[in-house]
Amino acid sequence: MSIDVLMPALSPTMEEGTLSRWLKQEGDTVSSGDVIAEIETDKATMEVEAVDEGTLAKILVPEGTEGVKVNAVIARLAEEGEDVGDVDDSAPSEAEESQDKADSSDDEAEASDASDASPDDEDADEETAPPEPAAATLKDPQVPEGTSFVDTALRDAIRDAMAEEMRRDESVFVMGEEVAEYQGAYKVTRELLQEFGPKRVVDTPITEHGFAGLGVGAAFGGLRPVVEFMTFNFAMQAIDQIINSAAKTLYMSGGQMGCPIVFRGPNGAASRVGAQHSQDYSSWYAHVPGLKVVAPYDAADAKGLLKAAIRDPNPVIFLEHELLYGESFPVPDVEDYVLPIGKARVRRPGKDVTLVAHSRMVGYALQAAEKLAEDGIEAEVVDLRSLRPLDTDTVVESVKKTNRIVTCEEGWRFMGVGAEICATVMNEAFDYLDAPPTRVHQKDVPLPYAANLEALSLPGTADIIEAAKKVCYV
Amino acid sequence: MAKAPSKNTGSKSSSSMKREDALKHYRDMLLIRRFEERAGQLYGMGKIAGFCHLYIGQEAVVTGVQACLKEGDQIVTGYRDHGHMLACDMDPKGVMAELTGRADGYSKGKGGSMHMFSKEKNFYGGHGIVGAQVPIGTGMAFSNKYRENDNVCVTYFGDGAANQGQVYESFNMASLWDLPVVYIIENNQYAMGTSVARASAETELFKRGISFEIEGEEVDGMDVYAVKKAAEKAIKYARSGKGPYILEMKTYRYRGHSMSDPAKYRKREEVDDIRTHHDPIDTLKAKIMEAEIADEDELKKIDKEIKELVKEAADFSLDSPEPDPSELWTDVLREVESA
Ligand SMILES: Cc1ncc(C[n+]2csc(CCOP(=O)(O)OP(=O)(O)O)c2C)c(N)n1
Ligand SMILES: [Mg+2]
Secondary structure: OOEEEEOOOOOOOOOEEEEEEEOOOOOOEEOOOOEEEEEEOOOOEEEEEOOOOEEEEEEOOOOOEEEEEOOOEEEEEEOOOOOHHHOOOOOOOHHHHHHHHHHHHHHHHHHHHHHOOOHHHHHHHHHHOOOOOOOOOOOOOOOOOOOOEEEEEHHHHHHHHHHHHHHHOOOEEEEEOOOOOOOOOOOOOOOHHHHHHHHHEEEOOOOHHHHHHHHHHHHHOOOEEEEEOOOHHHHHHHHHHHHHHHHOHHHHOOOOOOOOOEEEEEOEOOOOOOHHHOEOOHHHHHOOOOOEEEOOOOHHHHHHHHHHHHHOOOOEEEEEOHHHOOOEEEEEOOOOOOOOOOOOEEEEOOOOEEEEEOOHHHHHHHHHHHHHHHOOOOEEEEEOOEEEOOOHHHHHHHHHHHOOEEEEEEEEOOOOHHHHHHHHHHHHHHHHOOOOOEEEEEOOOOOOOOHHHHHHHOOOHHHHHHHHHHHOOO | OOOOOEEEOOOOOHHHOOHHHHHHHHHHHHHHHHHHHHHHHHHHOOOOOOOOOOOOOOHHHHHHHHOOOOOOOEEEOOOOOHHHHHHOOOOHHHHHHHHOOOOOOOOOOOOOOOOOOEOOOOEOOOOOOOOOHHHHHHHHHHHHHHOOOOOOEEEEEEOOHHHOHHHHHHHHHHHHOOOOEEEEEEEOOEEOOEEHHHHOOOOOHHHHHHHHOOEEEEEEOOOHHHHHHHHHHHHHHHHOOOOOEEEEEEOOOOOOOOOOOOOOOOOHHHHHHHHHHHOHHHHHHHHHHHOOOOOHHHHHHHHHHHHHHHHHHHHHHHHOOOOOHHHHHOOOOOOOOOO
């Protein structure tokens, strides 16, 4: 059999080019690696090397020909022992080519249809990409009747979760700045060093990018690191390792290499520490496939979700709130309290308006709901707890009942968590809405230091009440 | 090829002290000390909030370096920045008013203790992210070279910051391109609660430039004259186009890392020992008296002036109004100038 020599592409986007010169003539013998021709496009010139051995039997495209399609047969080689004269010298038929063309224009037509997708087009969508796997129906564990609840500060609940997981699993270790001897900049890792020793509670230098990456490597190596950022503001030094290494490797390795790691620490505004130390990163991390993002409000959720995060085979971003560390909440006194990541919690039922919040904003939403009740408005408060996966079912179900929604987040509105939720609600509960979805958020400026400006900038209970009344038209 | 980094154990040349210089250094250091004490007090009263990192104990470093700069040279540092601003001749009133978050502060109250700037005085911050100022300072040196002026950028950072990766990326570029930057490592022995030995494989930080061919020197940062002597040489080197230089200033912070740090990681005696035997202001004072440059009375007069200056700054900072609410929306982006 003769061997086809095809017009090569210089780049993935090249469709055609000029066959500028033949360096071998019909009858010449060629061996692999020989340069047989030269081709060019408007961007570059390239030599065509022979891949096979044989005799150049037929040149099908003469030199100087422009517009030669990529993959067109430009010559044929006779294999060793084959008679040059036997080689077919006909170019591929016109019919075949135009058939190709028709196919590709069909593709284009389909693609443009899909981009215009209206709700009815969902079937068409599924033809090109399989649907996203549906989130399993998750449930919080039943707390047995008669269980006592212990008032626990948020920082201690987080600590307890780490300690319990470290006792359970030798491969869990904690690493970060001032986590060991200093007992944590915010005292969240208090007494871990005393119980687990310096091998498992590791003080790092101030090298966020380095130790985040080291954590990823340790996770690849079979350990389960809990990496503390003194605050998430400093995780920006490390965000490349978090996203490019931790989040993407499972996918890029075709499922071989997971990265079981927890990155945790305080996120969002603290008190009067200015712009570089007061940023909410919820939407940043929630944007990234390959991560799970958890942002609990109370101590029980923090404990149950952090234990789940440490056991999770994926990288989990665990966003805490410094201004809640000292606040106490009842935590069920059960043996092993683990909550599912990806399930929202309805913290207060109501029928008039849905308030969706996470982290510290949940507290404000609950306060707002109290006040709204005084005015006869029954608000339902949904605590998202997890931002990725996002429990849109619970949100949509609530909106179908209340017909109104206010999203509450501490971060900036632009491209934020609220934007995602509102888009989902518009898609899935459009016909149920009695008012446009409304967002409560930080003002669109870096957080100022001055007391009065800081207060103006951050969202609070009053903003939520105002927004709720607006969507209730009162 | 860089010379081997060396230790420089200080100035013994008090006899060559010029009266004018000596008194200026005394005054400059005292201003920082008193200013910081007052800031600590205002913090305790709830007038200053957030993080507030005091420079007490380290005054000789910035005072000595600053004495070697000329018009147009830039300064950049981290969040322990009040002393640097005063040494840049920024107005104590404006600095204190920024600490209290008021309209007359250098950043109109919007930056706070860690984020303050004065373009006029070539003070480029005031940065809250540990290590971030190092490439920034290197970039200012780049701009000096690019614009062919002979200015130098002095880039300050701590012993803890010295472990950030971007410091070494900066060292490499600075040396590769012979940038006029002097790196001042203020080694006050601790990064929050972590001593240098617990965080650094090489604890002699002046050697950190070796593999980048950057000369480095260790300097007694508690002696303003030792600082000055080393800084003069380093700055001259950078100014002459030979490239970067590293000075590791051995110094000490008396207070906690910030106002909320109980500083349990070190012994009281350690602090007391430095205070009693190595205090930069006491040391200079003794030298001045010994050389009979000024007597107790004259120095007392300076003390009084400084106290008054600081009191005025504090009063000013409390009288200044909060920024106008409309300031919330200003300074996010600049208007594009129409052609
Ligand atoms: C990137 C980053 N990580 C952590 C912090 C928190 N932090 C603030 S100051 C500091 C210690 C820095 O020590 P050092 O560089 O020695 O400077 P010093 O405070 O002693 O002047 C830390 C860890 C931060 N601001 N930025
Ligand atoms: Mg230090």
